[in-house]
Amino acid sequence: MQQQNLTMQNQQGVMQQPPGVISTKDSLYLTDMMSWNLLASKKANFFAQQCQDQELKAEAEKCGKMHQQHYQQLLGHLNEHLNQQQPLNNMQ
Numbered sequence: 001m002q003q004q005n006l007t008m009q010n011q012q013g014v015m016q017q018p019p020g021v022i023s024t025k026d027s028l029y030l031t032d033m034m035s036w037n038l039l040a041s042k043k044a045n046f047f048a049q050q051c052q053d054q055e056l057k058a059e060a061e062k063c064g065k066m067h068q069q070h071y072q073q074l075l076g077h078l079n080e081h082l083n084q085q086q087p088l089n090n091m092q
Helices: 002-011 024-050 054-091
Strands: none
16 A cells, blocks of 8 residues: 555655756746845845834844845755765766
8 A cells, every 4th residue: 555655656746855956947946036035134124224113123123034044044955955066076
């Protein structure tokens, strides 16, 4: 029964592990996501600096930090991928 479920999952295209390469489309999407998060972080921080209401200022700062964390997470994943690829490039 387990073998049958595993076979069905493979036929449906379920990946057990992400591929070892990033496609051009994936790369462009990641670039867009990083750009969006960086811009949102900058806008939220700018808004927080302009705010006189302390409650709104705190929320804007919280929003800016969230987008900064998302940016850092994406960057971290890309750096991990890059570090995993280095040994392959050195072998050539």
